[in-house]
Amino acid sequence: xxxxxxxxxxxHVLHVEGQKKSxxxxxxxxxxxxxxxxxQFQRRLELDSKSGDLTxxxxxxxxxxxxxxxxxxxxHPQTKKIELEVKQRLQAPTIQKIESAATQTGCFIAxxxxxxxxxxxxxxxxxxxxxxxxxxxxxxxxxxxxxxxKQDLKFTCNSTKGKETAHQDYSAKCDVFTENLCHSRQSWGxxxxxxxxxxxxxxxxxxxxxxxxxxxx
Numbered sequence: 001x002x003x004x005x006x007x008x009x010x011x012h013v014l015h016v017e018g019q020k021k022s023x024x025x026x027x028x029x030x031x032x033x034x035x036x037x038x039x040q041f042q043r044r045l046e047l048d049s050k051s052g053d054l055t056x057x058x059x060x061x062x063x064x065x066x067x068x069x070x071x072x073x074x075x076h077p078q079t080k081k082i083e084l085e086v087k088q089r090l091q092a093p094t095i096q097k098i099e100s101a102a103t104q105t106g107c108f109i110a111x112x113x114x115x116x117x118x119x120x121x122x123x124x125x126x127x128x129x130x131x132x133x134x135x136x137x138x139x140x141x142x143x144x145x146x147x148x149x150k151q152d153l154k155f156t157c158n159s160t161k162g163k164e165t166a167h168q169d170y171s172a173k174c175d176v177f178t179e180n181l182c183h184s185r186q187s188w189g190x191x192x193x194x195x196x197x198x199x200x201x202x203x204x205x206x207x208x209x210x211x212x213x214x215x216x217x
Contacts, residue, residue, distance in 0.1 A: 059086050090164040091116055093157050098142070100175060106148040107174035113157035114140035115166075125156040150174060 036042050040062065046055045056063060064086040070079050098110040113122055122141035126133060128151060135143040147153065155170040 061086050061088060090120075090159065090161050090166045092166045093120075093122070093159045093168045095155065095157055095168050095170040097170075097172065100172065102175035103146075106146070106150065109145045109147075109153065109172050109174075111143050111145075111155060111157075111170065111172075112140055113143070113159070113168070115159050117159075117161055119161060121160045123158045123160070125158070127154045127156075147174070 036045075041056060044057045046057065047053070048055075064084055067082040067084060068079055069082065070077055093113050093115045096112045096114075098112050100107060100109045113124070115122075122135075122137050124133070124135045124141070124143045126143075126145060126147075128147075130145040130147040130153070132146040133143060135141060141157065143155070143157075145153070151174075153172045153174070155172065156167055157170070158165060158167045
Protein backbone atom coordinates (compact mmCIF):
# COMPACT_ATOMS: atom_id res chain seq x y z
CA UNK A 1 0.00 0.00 0.00
CA UNK A 2 1.35 3.42 -0.90
CA UNK A 3 1.46 5.68 2.14
CA UNK A 4 2.67 9.13 3.07
CA UNK A 5 3.16 9.88 6.75
CA UNK A 6 3.68 13.47 7.89
CA UNK A 7 5.54 13.60 11.19
CA UNK A 8 4.31 16.76 12.90
CA UNK A 9 3.13 18.05 16.25
CA UNK A 10 -0.22 17.01 17.62
CA UNK A 11 -1.40 20.61 17.31
CA HIS A 12 -1.43 21.49 13.65
CA VAL A 13 -3.36 22.53 10.59
CA LEU A 14 -2.42 20.91 7.27
CA HIS A 15 -3.02 22.92 4.09
CA VAL A 16 -2.85 22.09 0.41
CA GLU A 17 -1.32 24.98 -1.51
CA GLY A 18 -3.35 26.07 -4.51
CA GLN A 19 -5.65 28.92 -5.42
CA LYS A 20 -6.43 29.47 -1.77
CA LYS A 21 -5.42 27.61 1.33
CA SER A 22 -7.63 24.58 1.60
CA UNK A 23 -7.69 22.81 4.95
CA UNK A 24 -7.25 19.07 4.85
CA UNK A 25 -7.58 18.45 8.58
CA UNK A 26 -7.84 20.55 11.71
CA UNK A 27 -6.60 19.22 15.04
CA UNK A 28 -7.04 20.88 18.41
CA UNK A 29 -6.59 19.73 21.97
CA UNK A 30 -9.71 18.17 23.48
CA UNK A 31 -11.65 18.75 20.27
CA UNK A 32 -12.96 16.28 17.71
CA UNK A 33 -10.62 15.49 14.84
CA UNK A 34 -12.05 16.07 11.37
CA UNK A 35 -10.12 14.42 8.52
CA UNK A 36 -12.91 14.58 5.93
CA UNK A 37 -12.88 18.28 5.13
CA UNK A 38 -11.10 17.98 1.79
CA UNK A 39 -12.91 15.89 -0.89
CA GLN A 40 -9.65 14.72 -2.47
CA PHE A 41 -8.56 12.99 0.74
CA GLN A 42 -11.85 11.64 2.03
CA ARG A 43 -11.51 8.20 3.64
CA ARG A 44 -7.77 8.26 2.94
CA LEU A 45 -6.46 10.10 6.01
CA GLU A 46 -5.49 8.57 9.31
CA LEU A 47 -4.31 10.61 12.28
CA ASP A 48 -2.48 9.29 15.30
CA SER A 49 -3.84 11.50 18.08
CA LYS A 50 -0.91 10.66 20.35
CA SER A 51 2.02 11.28 18.03
CA GLY A 52 0.29 13.64 15.60
CA ASP A 53 1.40 11.58 12.59
CA LEU A 54 -0.94 12.12 9.64
CA THR A 55 -0.98 9.33 7.03
CA UNK A 56 -2.36 9.62 3.49
CA UNK A 57 -3.34 6.18 2.18
CA UNK A 58 -3.53 4.97 -1.42
CA UNK A 59 -1.51 7.79 -2.94
CA UNK A 60 -2.39 8.89 -6.47
CA UNK A 61 -0.59 11.10 -8.97
CA UNK A 62 -2.98 13.92 -8.06
CA UNK A 63 -1.54 13.95 -4.54
CA UNK A 64 1.79 15.24 -5.88
CA UNK A 65 1.77 18.87 -4.74
CA UNK A 66 3.10 21.21 -2.06
CA UNK A 67 1.79 20.87 1.47
CA UNK A 68 2.27 23.26 4.39
CA UNK A 69 1.89 22.35 8.05
CA UNK A 70 1.08 25.05 10.59
CA UNK A 71 2.15 23.98 14.05
CA UNK A 72 0.65 25.77 17.05
CA UNK A 73 2.58 25.25 20.26
CA UNK A 74 2.95 27.63 23.19
CA UNK A 75 1.23 30.35 21.14
CA HIS A 76 4.13 30.39 18.68
CA PRO A 77 2.86 29.09 15.33
CA GLN A 78 5.39 27.58 12.96
CA THR A 79 4.96 26.67 9.31
CA LYS A 80 6.74 23.82 7.56
CA LYS A 81 6.48 23.07 3.86
CA ILE A 82 6.49 19.60 2.36
CA GLU A 83 6.80 18.88 -1.37
CA LEU A 84 5.36 15.50 -2.28
CA GLU A 85 6.47 13.71 -5.44
CA VAL A 86 4.44 10.67 -6.47
CA LYS A 87 5.80 8.17 -8.99
CA GLN A 88 3.66 5.41 -10.43
CA ARG A 89 5.15 1.97 -10.82
CA LEU A 90 5.57 0.65 -14.33
CA GLN A 91 2.42 -1.29 -15.19
CA ALA A 92 2.53 -4.76 -16.73
CA PRO A 93 2.31 -4.69 -20.54
CA THR A 94 -0.62 -6.10 -22.53
CA ILE A 95 -0.24 -8.91 -25.07
CA GLN A 96 -2.66 -9.43 -27.98
CA LYS A 97 -2.64 -12.17 -30.60
CA ILE A 98 -2.55 -10.74 -34.12
CA GLU A 99 -2.52 -13.95 -36.18
CA SER A 100 -1.79 -17.65 -35.92
CA ALA A 101 -1.64 -20.31 -38.63
CA ALA A 102 -0.77 -24.00 -38.78
CA THR A 103 1.95 -25.28 -41.08
CA GLN A 104 2.91 -28.79 -42.08
CA THR A 105 5.82 -28.72 -39.64
CA GLY A 106 4.55 -26.48 -36.84
CA CYS A 107 2.85 -23.11 -36.70
CA PHE A 108 3.23 -19.38 -37.26
CA ILE A 109 2.20 -16.89 -34.55
CA ALA A 110 2.20 -13.07 -34.48
CA UNK A 111 1.72 -11.16 -31.21
CA UNK A 112 1.67 -7.52 -30.14
CA UNK A 113 2.89 -6.20 -26.79
CA UNK A 114 1.95 -2.68 -25.69
CA UNK A 115 2.11 -0.51 -22.59
CA UNK A 116 0.07 2.41 -21.30
CA UNK A 117 3.37 4.11 -20.43
CA UNK A 118 5.49 6.18 -22.81
CA UNK A 119 9.19 5.70 -23.62
CA UNK A 120 9.10 1.98 -22.85
CA UNK A 121 11.47 -0.58 -24.35
CA UNK A 122 10.38 -4.18 -24.95
CA UNK A 123 12.05 -7.56 -25.23
CA UNK A 124 10.63 -11.03 -25.82
CA UNK A 125 11.37 -14.54 -24.59
CA UNK A 126 9.89 -17.64 -26.24
CA UNK A 127 9.82 -21.12 -24.71
CA UNK A 128 10.61 -23.57 -26.19
CA UNK A 129 12.98 -21.69 -28.54
CA UNK A 130 11.44 -21.02 -31.94
CA UNK A 131 12.83 -21.94 -35.33
CA UNK A 132 12.62 -18.34 -36.59
CA UNK A 133 11.61 -15.22 -34.66
CA UNK A 134 11.61 -11.49 -35.33
CA UNK A 135 10.59 -8.72 -32.93
CA UNK A 136 10.62 -4.95 -32.48
CA UNK A 137 11.63 -3.08 -29.33
CA UNK A 138 10.20 0.46 -29.50
CA UNK A 139 6.66 1.76 -28.95
CA UNK A 140 4.31 -1.22 -29.16
CA UNK A 141 6.33 -4.34 -29.88
CA UNK A 142 5.53 -7.08 -32.38
CA UNK A 143 6.92 -10.60 -32.48
CA UNK A 144 6.62 -13.04 -35.38
CA UNK A 145 7.46 -16.68 -34.66
CA UNK A 146 7.75 -19.68 -36.95
CA UNK A 147 8.27 -22.87 -34.99
CA UNK A 148 8.49 -26.57 -35.74
CA UNK A 149 7.45 -27.43 -32.20
CA LYS A 150 4.18 -29.27 -31.58
CA GLN A 151 4.21 -28.12 -27.96
CA ASP A 152 2.39 -25.14 -26.53
CA LEU A 153 4.44 -21.96 -26.67
CA LYS A 154 4.99 -19.59 -23.76
CA PHE A 155 5.76 -15.96 -24.57
CA THR A 156 7.08 -13.41 -22.08
CA CYS A 157 7.04 -9.71 -22.96
CA ASN A 158 9.37 -7.64 -20.79
CA SER A 159 8.93 -3.87 -20.60
CA THR A 160 11.64 -1.55 -19.29
CA LYS A 161 11.53 2.14 -18.42
CA GLY A 162 14.62 3.52 -16.75
CA LYS A 163 15.40 1.15 -13.88
CA GLU A 164 11.86 -0.23 -13.67
CA THR A 165 10.82 -3.49 -15.29
CA ALA A 166 7.54 -5.34 -15.72
CA HIS A 167 6.46 -8.39 -17.67
CA GLN A 168 3.45 -10.28 -18.98
CA ASP A 169 3.18 -13.96 -19.89
CA TYR A 170 1.10 -15.39 -22.72
CA SER A 171 0.50 -19.02 -23.71
CA ALA A 172 -0.33 -19.99 -27.29
CA LYS A 173 -1.26 -23.35 -28.74
CA CYS A 174 -0.31 -24.34 -32.27
CA ASP A 175 -3.22 -25.28 -34.53
CA VAL A 176 -3.19 -28.78 -35.99
CA PHE A 177 -2.49 -28.78 -39.73
CA THR A 178 -5.10 -30.65 -41.79
CA GLU A 179 -5.91 -30.91 -45.50
CA ASN A 180 -9.31 -29.30 -44.90
CA LEU A 181 -7.59 -26.40 -43.15
CA CYS A 182 -5.20 -26.10 -46.08
CA HIS A 183 -8.03 -26.00 -48.65
CA SER A 184 -9.96 -23.53 -46.50
CA ARG A 185 -6.98 -21.19 -46.27
CA GLN A 186 -6.40 -21.45 -49.99
CA SER A 187 -10.00 -20.34 -50.55
CA TRP A 188 -9.58 -17.42 -48.17
CA GLY A 189 -6.34 -16.55 -49.94
CA UNK A 190 -8.14 -16.27 -53.26
CA UNK A 191 -10.81 -14.06 -51.69
CA UNK A 192 -8.17 -11.85 -50.03
CA UNK A 193 -6.25 -11.49 -53.30
CA UNK A 194 -9.42 -10.50 -55.15
CA UNK A 195 -10.29 -7.99 -52.43
CA UNK A 196 -6.81 -6.45 -52.61
CA UNK A 197 -7.08 -6.17 -56.40
CA UNK A 198 -10.46 -4.46 -56.08
CA UNK A 199 -9.06 -2.04 -53.50
CA UNK A 200 -6.07 -1.10 -55.67
CA UNK A 201 -8.32 -0.66 -58.70
CA UNK A 202 -10.65 1.60 -56.70
CA UNK A 203 -7.72 3.76 -55.58
CA UNK A 204 -6.46 4.10 -59.15
CA UNK A 205 -9.91 5.15 -60.37
CA UNK A 206 -10.22 7.66 -57.51
CA UNK A 207 -6.80 9.19 -58.27
CA UNK A 208 -7.67 9.39 -61.98
CA UNK A 209 -10.94 11.21 -61.24
CA UNK A 210 -9.19 13.66 -58.89
CA UNK A 211 -6.60 14.43 -61.59
CA UNK A 212 -9.32 15.02 -64.21
CA UNK A 213 -11.15 17.44 -61.89
CA UNK A 214 -7.92 19.35 -61.23
CA UNK A 215 -7.23 19.68 -64.98
CA UNK A 216 -10.75 20.96 -65.65
CA UNK A 217 -10.32 23.70 -63.04
